[in-house]
Amino acid sequence: MKHDIVLAGVGGQGILSIATILGAAALKEGLHLKQAEVHGMSQRGGDVQSNLRLSSEAIASDLIPLGGADLIVSLEPMEALRYLPYLSKEGWIVTNTTPFINIDNYPDMADIEAELAAQGRVIAFDMDALAKEVASARSSNMVLLGAASPMIEIASEKIEDGIRNVFGAKGEKIVEANIAAYRAGREYAEKIIKEKKQTV
């Protein structure tokens, strides 16, 4: 088993909590793991990414080679496209479609949607809206984690344990909201995957 995942987003959006949860779950499963993060200057509203590598075998490099990623998991649609050269030809993109616009020359959403659609293996939906519906807008990163989870061979309960660990200190209510967001994302993605598998 091997999963090379590029996590993408904008500084402050919460991609590192996704990495932390998957990391805790992978550690419990006895998997090998390497996860390269970005700290410092680039965190201030700039583009951020993290390379997360999970494997049943030892992992050499902390970075994913070009064309090697099985998954791009992004909290922001333009950021999902930034790492295309890292995605393998068979790889999937799972992304939120709500744009984070803090630059003047942000591209046209229709162009982003078209380019995403052209990639084929894509799960893209408004994760902010789904998060608001089942929990709160702040849980959109857990919707994203849920949406990516069917592609990752770690038992869903183990990931939920990871969510409990990460949010445990903030109280039961917040844990439950995040788990609800995670489950909603997972359910939504499973539906899309079923449809796509018939066509792709």
Place this chain on the structure above:
Amino acid sequence: MKTKRLLLGDEALALGALNGGLSGAYAYPGTPSTEILEYIQSAPLTKERSIHSHWSSNEKTAVEEALGMSFCGKRAIVSMKHVGLNVAADPFVNSGMTGANGGLLVIAADDPSMHSSQNEQDSRFYADFAMIPVLEPSDQQEAYDMARYGFELSERHSIPVMVRLVTRLSHSRAVVETDDEPLPENTLHYPAQPRQWVLMPAISRERNKRLVADYEKLGEESSESPFNRYVDGEDHSMGIVASGLAWNYLMEACGGKCRFPVVKVSQYPLPKKLINRLFDECETVLVLEEGQPFIEKQLRGVLDRTGRIFGKLSGQVVRTGELTPDEVRMALHKVKADIAETAPVDPKAPSQIVKPRPPALCQGCGHRDVYHALNDVLAEYKNPRVFGDIGCYTLGFLSPFNAIDTCVDMGASITMAKGAADAGQHPAVAIIGDSTFTHSGMTGLLDAVNENSNILVIISDNLTTGMTGGQDSQGTGKLEAICEGLGVDPAHLHTIDSLPKNHDEMMRIFREGIDYPGLSVVISRRECIQTARRHASAKAKAAQK
């Protein structure tokens, strides 16, 4: 017993030091080294044993404090980013001369690719001319293991040991096997060679000879180091020297088993015996190293005309920026085009519509209000120049502010503004953060006081070290007293809250400072929005309980 933990490279090294009998950790925050001291500050053992873990004012004071602890026989670490070693260069180089008593690790975290730095200097060069051995971990487990090993090496040879990290290791997590039982701390004991700690010329001359001899011995020991090894391969048409992270990228490129013999280097001085064997047994040698061509220069020298050495200097390996698995793969392909496993890959094309998204000052950040007011005032003058410094406020260079003309090194705002004023520049404005001011701005301000230089110094005080994530700032609550103590005229020292409602008042005192033909200092103050949020939620949590 051992426990598996998920740790950043920084954290693995920190925990290794804690479990290796650490008594004191010293540091000034700097990406990518900050998490080392942060980890130690939050570790239960630190509290239990009262291990020193307070931030220092700068890297020089940090190294000297750690050296003082080592003098007393206890184990100490001091951590900094690569450019921090420039600030600490004086005590660092001279600590080679004094030597160490308690194990002393000087951790320098280099930042190839300049993710959050102003240059790509390679700390191994410093260690070489200071004749101090270097450990360069290739993964998180080695970072953990090298702490204890480094303390022992340091004590065995009575010499400080540099641990060289790079961003990709510092900020990457992996599973690390850690010890459950920490070693006891050393007891207080004094150096066996006390004269050596008084670096007067007569003593230093004598010591220097022994240092040179010791460095030779350390080089011999490198070939026996558990972290250096010769891994044979079946194809001797090429040999590879791979140091630190380059080893991992090489293993990635060749699927875990390299067909060429490889010398893995993670301890310096270079293991000459292993490298000589490689050169004897292989037709050519490719050098893979993260950072500047430190190893390659030593192998090549000036007189090498064999054409057998490949690396950054001969163009097969990228000369700037960090290594990646793809760069290493390409380097192998450039030297050996006929190897199938390193044939070029054909990745997806990059998107043509994606735009750069540079970092920016947070919404609600006080530095924004300072720049708004400053820009509005400076519009009234011809040819103003603003000398910036290192911190979040360096982002004031970018749109929409475009507010600073220089950013060089910690503290250079005040001194460069002074030099510009000496040259006849007016207005000359320096903008510096509170933590950078106490790090390296105070001495420059004294120069400006002594000559009553015609400059305006703005200390944009956000009560923290912001860019590195909000560490305690050593000048908090003391800035006015420090300025007055240095001799700033109280009539030209003002404090104001950096708030939108104070825009006009800020403009007025900035203007007054520029128009006064001498030194003016304005402290504009507002807590960092990030730490303010953290403090508010901690307060709310405390109230709930």
